[in-house]
Amino acid sequence: MLELLERPLTDVPLVVLDTETTGLHPGLGHRIVEIAAIRLEPDPAGKWQITGQFDQLVLPGRRMDPAATQVNGIRDADLVGAPPFSAVADQVVALLEGALLVAHNASFDAGFLGMELYIRSLAAEPGQYATTLPNPWLCTLRLARQLFHFGHNNLGHVARLLGVRAGRAHRALNDVHTTAEIFKRMVHPLAERRLESVGDILHAQGGAIYTPPPPLAHLPSPLAEAITGRQSLRIIYRGPGGATERTITPLYPATYQRVAYLVAYCHLRQDQRTFRLDRISILDANPKHSSGF
16 A cells, blocks of 8 residues: 555545444454445546445443434444444455555544454454455544644534534434545645645544554453354353452453453353453353353
8 A cells, every 4th residue: 555655635535434333442342333425536637536435333342321312313223234344344355455544533543443453354254354454544533633733623614614514413424424525625725735645634634554463462262162163151250349259241442551351251240351461360261151243
């Protein structure tokens, strides 16, 4: 994708993308619940035309955080029957092929998309799927902070100041179209500053953003084997309230603020939970009294 950085911005395909999620931090087990994207290809007149679109609710494998539902309005009941991300990942990746990715707060969307790609790879043959993306991300939020003076830089406020009509906020496809129109209205002021190539603009936003690599976590063999085989483990977990014995089905490792975690289905709580790796003691694998998952 290095050649993309040298090309004029108006000469490259774009994919504007947005996600809605169960919470704020993929490293603490939060997942995508809605993903939308539109692909824009440049035409001979120097304008972008929509050539592809994707919009899908996604089953996250965990409950919605109530605070997230307050923001995006998505409830657990809305996700019943939705496919998991792994079932739509190929469509998403195909839409992004060779494009500059655009998002408002791109680090957020890149982090969640990267985690979903990593989780998908755990259930596949080694090397079957890429666990990251080569595409650079352009962030309209960073551009607003670095080069414009909007006062506030949330999507709705920026849209109003630029005369962009926005649909319902915090639903993925509406936010995608709003972000696309905001970006188009930023292009001319950027060109007036002689910021015309993809590389120039990524430098101006503070550097290119990329989908983060998979989390680095050293897992004890029983945990690694349990993830691969979807097996249950009996553990002692030393949490803030003291030590408790639990049966878990490990799902994947994660990292948040340099702390390693294990995301697992907890049979005691009958829901997904996130456990600090350094607080887990393994008692035995495949406990007979555990329920299936």
